[in-house]
Amino acid sequence: MRRARILGLWLLAARACANACDDGECEQPDATGLVQVTRKAKANANEAAPTTPDFGPNVIVLEPGVASSAIEDRLQSLYEQYISWDEDAQFGDHRTAILLKPGEHQVDVNLWYYSGVHGLGVSPEDVIVKPGLRGEGLRVEQQPPSYPGGPLLPNTNTFWRTIENVHVAQGKLDFFVSQAAPLRSVKVDGNLHLSAGGSDWTSGGALMNSDVSGSIVTGTQQQWYTRGTLMRPYDHPAGQGSYACISCVDRESGLPFYDSWNFEQHQPDQTWHSGLTYMGAPEVFAEKPYIFFQEGQYKLRIPEVLEKHAGPDWQSGSTVGFDKVFVTKAKTTAAQINTAIAAGKHIVFTPAVYYLDEPIVVNHPNTVLLGLGFATLIPQKLPIFIGRGVIEVGNVDGVRLAGVFVQAGPMDSPDFSKAVGALVRWGKPEEPYAGTKSNPGFIYDFIARVGGPDHEPSGVGNMLEIHNGWVIGDNLWLWKADHCVSNSGALCIPQRYVNHCLVVNAENVHMYGLMAEHANDDIVVWNGEKGKTFFFQSEFKYTxxxxxxxxxxxxxxxxxxYRVNAVDHEAVAFGIYAVVLAEWADDDKTPMANVWMQGGFSAIAVKDTSTYRYGFKDISTLNWNGAWPVESRINCKAWAGSTGSCLDSGVATPR
Known part of the structure; x- marks a missing residue:
């Protein structure tokens, strides 16, 4: 009788849950007959108390103090599960953000694929991180062996992890990473090590808005981009690419570093590879928005646009309560996001993979789209995306896209008439918009990817298109995958299609820390005047x-x-590489066709000779093997359309 009564209560509770939750996702009552809080109820709770957002299951929020053994074990388990180069780790759907509330934390975190640590202070000094129970602290170490007892692996594939807005007070910070692994708004006590040295090989990376008390030990880093940081000088020039520092301050003198190159003096022919570049503060810049926790509430900080500001900025900006922020979940639709944007809300994407059924459209000025834990947006194969952007920003000022990862969806063949137009389209191609210098658009820590996790062909017309003026980028990796789930080494099957990584059709577009690789046509096409790229890393496709x-x-x-169809252009600290001859896929069974181009590759092409002679500084172009056929390597460092000839043939070959 009691069992029947309990069952009756359970059924009544289940009906109540079904009636209260119209999306069919209510959690079921437990065995005691007590109904757990439904997702609908949670949503209503968020509406009633918007300053206490529900960040979902992939966000770990830690209170200050010594992390418990249970927390340490959980973090170590995630590391062990998602650190390897295999399909489930490097190309899996897992996403994690660790949020540290203000105070002192004693915790050990060795970051894994698609993970990030974010301090919740107003400034990095509000969240102090020291070693936890294991005595290891916060770090990214050298890649572990692929089999027990094997050698440590290089960190060339150490992507998709980040540390932001913390004070690392553990004597040093090891951060052995390659692309798409930003270190932003951190204070580091002691040295910052960017590679393990020796057998390690790293191809990074980005450090921004930070303060490093010791030395930056670059080690085997192929190249590195730093901006807005209080630091000591780099320890040596880069061997292949460049170590660049934009708007940095020498902590010995307290003054900005002296510019390596002066464009106002119009000095020609400074295109040799120096491997070390310091440049002054940008004309205008604003730091990346972030979440902080104060007086029991979560808030969004939107830093101020500053002119000619050198060094870090940890204080400026306005604060927005979470009643003005829409926090997504894994099943949030693009329509829900668009409704929130139209209502004037900012968007925080919680860590998840989002399969979109329509573009995200931003026509409201000053909107922030902030991703946590490498939140990833993927368009489904639907007619609505043909010719359009996955994210479309209209002719509005002040939009900030930060920490968002956009990935191409399925594409059957190189027929771009049926393809998604762009992963991000900023502005309207048919309606040019000059933008506003005092309120630019910003793109921070942006990742675009074509291929990698896919078991079927994928593609997009272009990764990023910019049609509005006064758009500024800060650390972008636009990557057509050169290794995939089926081929973890150097080659990919199935095909990945993309015309260009970046197309710029507007004036006054500035890129700081641009990495773009493996597009099938020109990797970067720059049509707008008064453009700037300070630090560029690029590699041609392999096959x-x-x-x-x-x-x-x-x-x-x-x-x-890198093609420039404009005249007024500044380009500093470039590393352009060719790794193109590969005859077999990794299984040694599938013959691959070598890349072949008439006369070989040109690294750079300019419309007018003066653009290259006066506008390009510290340029490295390199073939990794000089034995390749002429048609499968870089033969010209810079080509001029006005003369139809090679301007500069200084291409290096290290071996």
């Missing part, structure tokens, strides 16, 4: 595709890494 499937190739007779 055309499978020999047996020539109909899948995207045939391009001639392509370059």
């Amino acid at each position: 055309q595709g499978e020999v047996s499937k020539p109909w899948t190739w995207q045939k391009v007779p001639h392509a370059v890494s």
Whole structure:
């Protein structure tokens, strides 16, 4: 009788849950007949108390103090599960953000794929991190062996992890990373080590808005981008790319570093590879928005636009309560996001993979779209995306896209008439908009990816298109995958299609820390005047595709890494590489077609010779193997359309 009564109560509770939750996702009552809080109820609770957001299951919020053994074990378990180069780790759907509330934390975190540590202070000094129970602290170490007892692996694939807005007070910070692994708004006591040295090899990376009391030990880093940081000088020039520092301050003198290059003096022919570049403060800049916790409430800080500001900025800006912020969940739809944007709300994407059924459209000025834990947006294969952007920003000022990862969806063949137009389209191609210098658009820590996790062909027309003026980028990695789930080494099957990584069609677009790789046509196409790129890393694609499937190739007779169809352009600290000859896929069974271009590659192409002679400084172009055929390597450092000839043939070959 009691059992029947309990069952009756359970059924009544279940009906109540079903009636109260119209999306069919209510949690079921437990065995005692007590109904757990439903997702609908949680949503209503958030509406009633918007300053206490529900960040979902992939966010770990830690109170200050010594992390318990249970927390340490959980963090170590996540590391062990998601650190390897295999499919489930490097290309899995897991996403994690660790939020540290203000105070002193004693915790050990060795970051894994798609993980980030974010301090919740107003400034980095509000969240102090020291070693926890294991005595290891916060770090990214050298990649562990692929099998027990094997050698440590290089960190060339150490992507998709971040540390932000904390004071690392543990004597040093090891941060052995490559691209898409930003270190932002941190205070480091002691040295910052960017590689393990020796057998390690790293291809990073980005440090921004920070303070390092010791030395920055670059080690084997191929290149590195730093901006707005109080630091000591780099320890040596880069061997292949460049170590660049934009708007940095020498902690010995307290003064900004002296500019390596002076564009106002109009000095020609400074395109040799110096490997070390210091440049002054940007004309205008604002730091990345972030979440902080104060007086029991979560808030969003939107830093101020500053002119010619050198060094870090940890104080400026306005504060927005979370009643003005829409926090997404894994099943949040694009329509819900668009409704929130139209209502004037900012968007925080919690860590998850979002499969969108329509573009996200931003037509409201000053909107912030902030991603946590490498939140990833993927368009579904639907007609609504053909020719459009996954994210579309209209002709409005002050939009800030921060920490968002956009990935291409399925694409059957190199027929771009049926493809998604762009992963991000900033502005309207048919309606040019000059933008506003006092309130630019900003793109921070942006990742675009074509291929990698896919078991079927994928693609997009272009990764990033910018049609509005006064848009500023800070640490972008635009990557067509050169290794995938089926081929973890140097090659990918199936095909990945993309015309260009970046297309700029507006004036006054500035890129600080731009990394773009493997597009099938020109990697970067710059059509707007008064453009700037300070620090650029790029690599040509490796192969055309499978020999047996020539109909899948995207045939391009001639392509370059960086094409400028404007005259007024500044470009500093470039590293452009070719790794193009590969005859077999990793299984040694699938013949691959070598990349072939008429006359070989040109690293850079300019419309007018003066653009290259006066506008380009510290440029490295390099073939990793000089034995490749002429048609499969870089033969010209810079080509001029006005003369139809090679301006500069200074291409290096290290081996």
